[in-house]
Amino acid sequence: MRLGELAERFGASLDAVELSDRPVLGVAPLEAATATDVSFLANPKYTPLLQTTSAAAVFVGADFQGAAACPLLRVPHPYLAFAKCIELFYPQPQPLGKIHPTAILGADVELGAEVTIGPYTVIGDRVRIGDRTVIHSHCTLYDNVVVGAECLIHSHCALREGVQLGDRVILQNGVVLGGDGFGYVPLPDGRHYKIPQVGTVTVEDDVEIGASTTIDRATLGATTVGAGSKIDNLTMVAHNCTIGKNTILCAQVGLAGSTHIGDQVILAGQVGVAGHLTIGDRAIVSAKSGISGSVPANARMGGIPAMEQRLYLRVSAALKQLPDLLKRVRTLEAKLKE
Incomplete structure (x- = not known):
C-alpha cells in the first residue's frame, strides 16, 4: 500500500x-x-x-x-x-466452518451457519451456537449452553450448564464460566454445608474475557457481564456479581459475591472488592486497592483501605516521612524528660 x-x-x-x-x-x-x-x-x-x-x-x-x-x-x-x-x-485467518472429526456433539445441538469446532471439543446436549462462531480445541460446553454469533472461544475453555454468551464474545484460553459459587452454611460443629448454586452466567455482546479468568454462577438468578466490557487475565468474579456496560477489570481483580459494578468503571490491576457493595458508574480505582465500602459514581479511589485518590496520594507521600518524623518525636520526648 x-x-x-x-x-x-x-x-x-x-x-x-x-x-x-x-x-x-x-x-x-x-x-x-x-x-x-x-x-x-x-x-x-x-x-x-x-x-x-x-x-x-x-x-x-x-x-x-x-x-x-x-x-x-x-x-x-x-x-x-x-x-x-x-x-x-495483519488480517486474522478466516474460520473454516468445519467440525473436526474428533469433536463430540450431544443430542439436539443447534449449529448456525459456518460454525467451526476444533479437535477434542465436547458439546453437551441442547447447546445452541450462532453463525460463524469459532470454538478451538479441548473446550467443553455443558448442556443447555447458548453461544451467540461470531464468538471466538480459544482452547481449554469451560462453559458450565446453562451459561449464555451474546454475539462477538471473545474468551481467551482457559476461561471458566459458570463454576459453582463459593457458598456454604457454617454448622455448629464447625463443618460447612454447601449451598446449591443453581443460577447461571450471562455475558452480553462484545465482551472479551482474558485467559484463566473465572466467573462463578449465581446461587439464584444470574451473574452478569454487560455489553462491551473487557476483563483481563486471572480475574475472579464471584457469584451473583453484576458488571455494567463498557467496564474494564484489569488483571487479578477480585470481586466477592454480590458486588455490583456500574457502567464504564475501571478497576486497575489487583483491586479487591468486598462483597455486597456497589461501585458507581465511571468510577476509577487505582491498582492494588482494597474496596471495603460502596463507591459513588465518578469517584477516583486508591489505597488499602481505599480512599479518595488525592487523599491517598497525600497519605502515600506522608508515609515516606514517618521514619524521620518518628526520630524527631523521640528527640522531643527525650528533651521533655530532661
Whole structure:
C-alpha cells in the first residue's frame, strides 16, 4: 500500500503530499519502525522519538505541534488509527466452518451457519451456537449452553450448564464460566454445608474475557457481564456479581459475591472488592486497592483501605516521612524528660 492510499483510507491529513507514493508494508512502534512501517504517537512522553524514528509515517493528533523525522498523518484519534492499521496489515485467518472429526456433539445441538469446532471439543446436549462462531480445541460446553454469533472461544475453555454468551464474545484460553459459587452454611460443629448454586452466567455482546479468568454462577438468578466490557487475565468474579456496560477489570481483580459494578468503571490491576457493595458508574480505582465500602459514581479511589485518590496520594507521600518524623518525636520526648 502507498502512503497516500493509507491517508485516504483513514481520512488522515498527510503533511508531505510529495511522499504519497512511499510504500507502507507494516506497523511498528516508533523505536522499532523501519522505512516501510507506519507508527503512531498517542502518549506525549514518547514525542522525542519522532526525531529519531525511521518510520515511513506516524499517526498523530490533528492538533499536534512539533517536528518529526518522517511525514505525519494527522487524525482525530491516532491510537484508534494505529489499531485499525494492525487489522489492515495483519488480517486474522478466516474460520473454516468445519467440525473436526474428533469433536463430540450431544443430542439436539443447534449449529448456525459456518460454525467451526476444533479437535477434542465436547458439546453437551441442547447447546445452541450462532453463525460463524469459532470454538478451538479441548473446550467443553455443558448442556443447555447458548453461544451467540461470531464468538471466538480459544482452547481449554469451560462453559458450565446453562451459561449464555451474546454475539462477538471473545474468551481467551482457559476461561471458566459458570463454576459453582463459593457458598456454604457454617454448622455448629464447625463443618460447612454447601449451598446449591443453581443460577447461571450471562455475558452480553462484545465482551472479551482474558485467559484463566473465572466467573462463578449465581446461587439464584444470574451473574452478569454487560455489553462491551473487557476483563483481563486471572480475574475472579464471584457469584451473583453484576458488571455494567463498557467496564474494564484489569488483571487479578477480585470481586466477592454480590458486588455490583456500574457502567464504564475501571478497576486497575489487583483491586479487591468486598462483597455486597456497589461501585458507581465511571468510577476509577487505582491498582492494588482494597474496596471495603460502596463507591459513588465518578469517584477516583486508591489505597488499602481505599480512599479518595488525592487523599491517598497525600497519605502515600506522608508515609515516606514517618521514619524521620518518628526520630524527631523521640528527640522531643527525650528533651521533655530532661
